Structures are given as C-alpha cells and as structure tokens.
Amino acid sequence: MSLKNALYAATALTLVSSGAMASENLVIATVNNGDMIRMQGLTQDFTDKTGHTVEWVTLEENVLRQRVTTDIAAKGGSFDIMTIGMYETPIWGANGWLVPLDDLSADYNADDILPAMRAGLSHDGTLYAAPFYGESSMIMYRKDLMEKAGLEMPDAPTWQFIREAAAAMTDRENDINGICLRGKAGWGEGGAFITVTANSFGARWFDEDWNAQFDQPEWKEALEFFVGMMNESGPNGYATNGFNENLNLFQQGKCGMWIDATVAASFVTNPNDSTVADQVGFALAPNSEGIEKRANWLWAWALAIPAGTQKADAAKEFIEWATSTDYIELVAANEGWANVPPGARTSLYENENYKDIPFAKMTLDSILAADPTDPTVDPVPYVGIQFVAIPEFAGIATEVSQEFSAVYAGQQTVEEALEKAQALTNDAMEAAGYR
Amino acid sequence: MATKHSRSAARLMMAPAVILLLGWMLVPLTMTLLFSFKQYLPLRGGDLGWVGFDNYIRFVSSSAFWPSVTATLIIVGGVLAITITLGVLLAILLNQPMWGQGVVRILVIAPFFVMPTVSALVWKNMFMDPTNGLLAHLWRFFGAEPVSWLSEASMTSIIMIVSWQWLPFATLILLTAIQSLDSEQLEAAEMDGAPPVKRFAFITLPHLSRAITIVLLIQTIFLLAIFAEIFVTTGGAFGTRTLTYLIFQRVLESQNVGLGSAGGVYAIILANIVAIFLMRIVGKNLDA
Numbered sequence: 001m002s003l004k005n006a007l008y009a010a011t012a013l014t015l016v017s018s019g020a021m022a023s024e025n026l027v028i029a030t031v032n033n034g035d036m037i038r039m040q041g042l043t044q045d046f047t048d049k050t051g052h053t054v055e056w057v058t059l060e061e062n063v064l065r066q067r068v069t070t071d072i073a074a075k076g077g078s079f080d081i082m083t084i085g086m087y088e089t090p091i092w093g094a095n096g097w098l099v100p101l102d103d104l105s106a107d108y109n110a111d112d113i114l115p116a117m118r119a120g121l122s123h124d125g126t127l128y129a130a131p132f133y134g135e136s137s138m139i140m141y142r143k144d145l146m147e148k149a150g151l152e153m154p155d156a157p158t159w160q161f162i163r164e165a166a167a168a169m170t171d172r173e174n175d176i177n178g179i180c181l182r183g184k185a186g187w188g189e190g191g192a193f194i195t196v197t198a199n200s201f202g203a204r205w206f207d208e209d210w211n212a213q214f215d216q217p218e219w220k221e222a223l224e225f226f227v228g229m230m231n232e233s234g235p236n237g238y239a240t241n242g243f244n245e246n247l248n249l250f251q252q253g254k255c256g257m258w259i260d261a262t263v264a265a266s267f268v269t270n271p272n273d274s275t276v277a278d279q280v281g282f283a284l285a286p287n288s289e290g291i292e293k294r295a296n297w298l299w300a301w302a303l304a305i306p307a308g309t310q311k312a313d314a315a316k317e318f319i320e321w322a323t324s325t326d327y328i329e330l331v332a333a334n335e336g337w338a339n340v341p342p343g344a345r346t347s348l349y350e351n352e353n354y355k356d357i358p359f360a361k362m363t364l365d366s367i368l369a370a371d372p373t374d375p376t377v378d379p380v381p382y383v384g385i386q387f388v389a390i391p392e393f394a395g396i397a398t399e400v401s402q403e404f405s406a407v408y409a410g411q412q413t414v415e416e417a418l419e420k421a422q423a424l425t426n427d428a429m430e431a432a433g434y435r
Numbered sequence: 436m437a438t439k440h441s442r443s444a445a446r447l448m449m450a451p452a453v454i455l456l457l458g459w460m461l462v463p464l465t466m467t468l469l470f471s472f473k474q475y476l477p478l479r480g481g482d483l484g485w486v487g488f489d490n491y492i493r494f495v496s497s498s499a500f501w502p503s504v505t506a507t508l509i510i511v512g513g514v515l516a517i518t519i520t521l522g523v524l525l526a527i528l529l530n531q532p533m534w535g536q537g538v539v540r541i542l543v544i545a546p547f548f549v550m551p552t553v554s555a556l557v558w559k560n561m562f563m564d565p566t567n568g569l570l571a572h573l574w575r576f577f578g579a580e581p582v583s584w585l586s587e588a589s590m591t592s593i594i595m596i597v598s599w600q601w602l603p604f605a606t607l608i609l610l611t612a613i614q615s616l617d618s619e620q621l622e623a624a625e626m627d628g629a630p631p632v633k634r635f636a637f638i639t640l641p642h643l644s645r646a647i648t649i650v651l652l653i654q655t656i657f658l659l660a661i662f663a664e665i666f667v668t669t670g671g672a673f674g675t676r677t678l679t680y681l682i683f684q685r686v687l688e689s690q691n692v693g694l695g696s697a698g699g700v701y702a703i704i705l706a707n708i709v710a711i712f713l714m715r716i717v718g719k720n721l722d723a
C-alpha cells in the first residue's frame with residue numbers, strides 16, 4: 001500500500017469512528033408534570049456525561065397523547081424519544097412501532113424495575129418502554145379533619161366507610177368538602193376513576209365476548225354510589241374537576257379526602273405548595289364490602305424510542321440515564337428524597353433514605369395491590385385496570401365519560417347515561433370487528 | 436391602462452402565488468375526500484382499503500351527529516346575536532365624545548388580541564370556577580349558591596366566552612361604519628322632531644346594515660369551526676360537542692381517519708350551505 005493510499009484509509013477510518021462517536025441532538029416529547037420538568041432542569045448532567053444535547057417538547061397530557069400518537073401512526077419522525085404510558089406501550093409494541101429495550105446495559109439493572117411496571121410496559125415479554133415513574137392510586141386524607149369528625153382511618157377502608165367519613169367531614173360553612181374526586185370527561189381523567197370505582201363494585205367494561213357490560217347491575221350500583229356520595233360531600237361543579245383541579249382544592253385545604261394518583265403525595269406534603277402539608281395521611285384505595293378488588297389503578301409514564309429514528313443508540317443512552325438509580329440519586333442530592341421519581345424501581349423502596357418518607361410504603365403497597373392482567377372480579381378479555389388496552393378504547397371511553405359527566409352535572413339520570421354508554425360502546429366495538 | 440403585454444406579465448408574476456394557494460387548499464381537500472372513502476385506521480395497520488360510502492353513512496347515523504349539528508348552530512346563532520347587538524350599542528357609545536376616548540377604545544378592542552386558548556383558560560379558572568372563581572365569590576357575597584357554569588350552564592358559558600372574544604371585532608367594524616355617518620342628516624332629523632329611537636331605527640341602523648352584513652359573514656365562517664374554547668373548557672361534554680369537535684374526536688381520539696374525513700366533508704358542505712344562504716339573504720346589502 002502506497003503512503004497515499006494509507007493516508008486515505010486512515011482518514012476514512014478516522015471519519016467513520018468519529019461519526020460513530022458523534023454527539024447527537026435528541027428531540028424528546030414529554031408531559032408537563034413536576035417530575036418531568038425537574039428532569040429538564042437536570043439535562044446538563046446527561047450532556048456532560050455523553051456529549052449528546054437534548055431538545056424538549058413539553059406538552060399537556062392530552063395534547064402530548066394526540067401529538068405522539070399522530071406522529072408515530074403517520075411515521076412523522078418528529079421525536080427521538082417519546083413519553084408514553086401503559087396504555088400505548090403494548091399496542092405500539094405489538095405494531096412494531098417501538099425499538100425493543102431488552103438490550104440495556106448490565107449497569108442499568110433492568111431486573112430492578114418493579115414487576116408490575118415491567119409487565120405493563122411489555123408486549124410478549126419484551127420491554128418497549130422504560131418507566132420514568134410509576135403510580136397507583138390511594139386515599140390522601142386530612143388527619144385533623146378525621147380527628148375532628150371522631151373517626152379513625154383504617155389502612156384499607158371500604159367505600160361505605162369513606163362515604164360516612166366524607167359526610168362527617170363536610171363543612172359547607174367553611175368551604176370544606178368531605179371528598180374530592182375526578183368527574184371531568186376524558187378517558188384518562190374521570191373515565192379512569194369511574195372505571196376503577198366500577199371494578200371495586202364488581203363491574204367490568206366487557207365480558208369475554210367483548211359485549212359492553214353497562215347494562216349490568218354492578219355498573220348502576222357503582223355509578224349511583226359515586227354520584228350519591230359526591231352530591232352529599234363533593235365540591236361544587238365536580239363534573240369538571242380532574243387531577244389538577246382536585247390537587248389545587250386539596251392543597252388549599254378544601255378537601256377532607258382525595259383518592260388519586262400516588263405521585264400526588266409529594267405535592268400535597270410539600271409545605272411550599274400545600275397549606276395542609278403536615279396534616280396528610282394515606283390509606284389504600286377503598287373496596288366495596290365483600291369484594292376483594294380495590295379502586296386502585298396502575299400507571300407509568302415511560303420513555304420509549306420510536307422505530308425508524310436514526311439516533312436509537314443515543315436515545316437508549318438517554319433512557320438509561322433518565323431511568324437509572326444514578327438519576328434517582330442525582331435528584332435526591334439536588335432536591336431531597338421526597339422528590340425523586342417514585343414507583344419504578346424495587347431498590348428505591350429498600351433504600352434506607354427513602355423508607356422514612358411518609359407516603360413511600362403506601363405507594364408501594366398500592367402498586368403491589370394492582371394487577372393489570374386480572375383487574376376485575378369476573379374474567380375479562382383485556383389487559384389494563386383503568387383502561388382496556390385496545391386501540392379503540394381512548395375514543396370510546398372519552399365518549400362514555402362524557403355521558404357520565406353529564407350525570408354528575410345533573411343533566412341526565414344514571415339510567416340514561418348507562419343506556420347511551422352501552423349503545424355507543426357496542427356500536428364502536430361492532431365497527432371495529434370485535435363483535 | 437393595462438396593455439395585453441402588461442396583463443400577461445402580471446399573470447406570469449402572480450402564477451407562483453396562485454399555484455401555491457391552490458395547492459394549499461386542494462391537497463388537503465383531495466386527501467380528505469380520498470380518505471373519506473377508505474377504512475383508514477392508523478392504529479390498526481393504516482389503510483385497510485376502499486369502503487365506498489360506509490363512512491358517510493356511519494357518521495350521520497351515529498347518535499352524536501344531530502346533537503353536534505344543533506350545538507354548532509346554537510353557538511353560532513348565540514354569539515352572532517350577542518356580538519351584533521352589543522357591538523352596535525358599543526359602537527354608538529364609543530362614537531360619543533368623551534374623556535379618554537382613545538384608551539377606552541383600546542380596552543374594548545383588547546380581547547381580540549388574546550389567543551382563544553388563553554382566554555378560555557382565564558374564563559374557566561378565574562371567572563367560572565365554582566370554588567375559586569370571581570363569579571363564585573360574587574354569588575357568595577350576595578348569599579347565593581355559586582353556579583357551576585361549565586357543567587350546569589355549559590352552552591351559555593361557551594357562548595359568553597366566545598362572544599367576549601368576538602365582540603371587539605364587531606365593535607371595530609361597526610364603529611368604523613358609524614363614523615362615516617353624516618352628522619348633518621341626524622341633526623336635520625332631530626330638528627324635525629324625530630325622537631332618538633326613531634333616529635336610530637331609520638337612520639343609524641340602515642346605515643350600519645352593510646357593516647352588519649360583513650360582521651355576520653366573517654364571524655359565521657370562523658364560528659362554524661370553533662374548537663379551542665370547547666377543548667379547553669368542557670372537552671365536548673355537557674352537550675357542547677360541535678361538528679368540528681366530533682370530527683376531532685373521530686380522527687384523533689378514536690384514530691379513525693376515514694370516519695373523521697367523511698365528517699370533514701359534511702362540515703365543508705354545511706359551511707357552504709350556510710355561506711350561500713347568508714350570501715343570498717344578506718349579501719344583497721353589499722350590492723346596494
């Protein structure tokens with residue numbers, strides 16, 4: 001080989017190797033909640049370690065869902081990493097739209113991911129998204145108001161107890177509502193809550209042949225109970241309250257109890273944001289007397305890589321960084337252990353520093369009590385607790401929850417809403433070829 | 436005067452803009468038409484073939500169709516009635532000589548510069564919230580039970596929010612028209628002993644009819660596609676689901692592009708019927 005050729009070869013080799021090592025700019029779509037915003041603030045740590053830069057597209061939950069769904073379905077290729085949940089992951093994984101995450105590095109320790117989270121973010125045993133944080137739902141209550149009402153909250157209360165306690169805590173003169181719950185239309189808002197409530201009354205969305213079950217007595221019982229309790233002890237206009245509205249009410253001291261996502265625990269116990277931070281107690285989500293299933297869900301906001309991205313390797317590096325134990329320690333060092341992303345890793349709950357956090361144990365117990373593969377009393381053909389993991393569900397459940405919200409607003413009766421829900425669900429399932 | 440040569444030069448120079456504009460309209464329109472005859476489900480593998488008029492039949496036979504058309508027409512009608520009535524009154528008021536007229540005019544026009552999403556959020560959280568809203572505090576101050584505006588009076592609330600946004604537009608157009616009214620004519624009528632109501636009915640209002648027509652036409656076209664305010668406030672619940680919102684639900688929430696496209700074609704037809712109807716009834720004013 002002549003010197004000239006050798007030089008060419010060396011130059012080419014240098015170019016190839018530097019290409020492989022090149023730093024990339026990753027575009028990440030994410031949801032605008034506290035933990036994600038915190039991650040954005042810490043991005044520099046990732047850039048320092050890997051050389052890759054990050055561009056954030058931060059969106060409100062509903063908008064994020066629509067953007068990423070449209071982008072991936074139309075192969076738009078706008079993002080290198082997407083923040084998605086337990087509903088989307090198995091469906092998209094099955095369609096081949098996500099890069100499998102079964103080859104993450106040994107340091108990452110994928111076996112440390114909580115089994116329930118791993119199962120919910122996999123399809124056919126392959127992990128398609130890494131959980132950034134995981135959650136279930138639980139009761140958050142005001143210890144002072146409980147005491148004033150002369151009651152004591154058990155660790156695992158029933159709905160009947162919750163209804164009595166809510167009535168006892170309600171103090172309309174002082175603007176205190178016994179209980180605040182989601183009534184806002186939308187499958188991920190009020191739709192999710194009424195579904196888990198129905199599960200805990202023995203109801204289900206579909207029978208094993210995909211027939212809608214809204215004509216069954218369990219749904220009527222659940223809905224009537226919910227409406228009755230909220231009319232007695234809920235806030236005015238609860239039909240338009242979702243997660244954020246209830247969080248505000250609770251932080252302002254206007255709710256005796258609130259049953260919602262376990263991640264809310266760090267917000268209601270943070271004295272900077274909450275006027276009742278030192279008075280909050282926690283309990284498992286309720287069940288109905290004689291029924292084992294509780295009204296708690298399972299959810300994870302997770303990071304996934306759309307198939308077709310040119311930057312899959314860099315994207316994997318980011319996912320490893322954001323969902324690793326090192327990241328948890330980075331947040332703890334900067335903002336304290338109460339603010340680390342919860343519910344994703346087993347090791348967090350074995351960590352001595354985290355054990356003292358007041359809501360840690362109840363969060364873990366709630367997550368462990370939820371099983372997406374067996375969500376209801378009677379058998380069902382679907383996976384998912386507060387949702388049904390089929391592509392048609394988001395559309396159907398949004399319409400059904402709109403009918404329910406109209407009941408909460410006093411615009412129609414429980415019977416009318418259930419009748420409409422039954423008809424529109426069966427219509428959609430027929431059109432989709434299930435029935 | 437334009438010569439043959441300059442006319443062809445003008446055509447040549449305008450061609451790129453015209454082609455671009457046509458493409459801008461024709462491409463989405465053609466795609467909507469194409470998809471409306473297909474079973475196109477992005478989450479189930481995409482294009483599943485031609486289905487003829489199935490999507491059209493399913494869209495209109497769905498129980499949500501007629502209520503959505505009714506909701507659309509109620510919102511359009513309500514907002515038009517409010518903005519035109521109040522617009523005329525405000526235009527007359529703002530035309531009176533007063534101290535700080537310029538500032539008052541800017542304040543009246545200001546809502547038009549607020550983005551629909553922002554104004555809907557402000558109304559929802561600061562005014563209409565049944566616990567923390569300004570209106571709730573006002574109601575409580577007078578000893579009344581606060582109203583859950585967005586759920587109990589959802590249609591009224593949305594009409595109020597949208598009217599607030601569109602009132603400046605109507606006022607601005609009508610104010611410009613009123614300023615061109617010959618004051619001598621009004622003075623002559625006054626000297627002849629015509630009372631204020633008659634002066635308004637027989638001189639001011641006829642003079643404003645052309646401006647009112649413009650407001651009616653432009654607002655109708657925009658209001659038929661109203662979306663952001665509903666998305667932010669009620670999410671289509673409580674009977675506020677308009678035709679546009681229903682199409683959005685079919686395409687984005689149900690991920691059924693074919694069905695939604697059929698809805699889109701219906702919306703185009705409806706908008707054109709309304710526009711032609713308006714042109715014929717009130718458009719005559721424009722020729723006068």
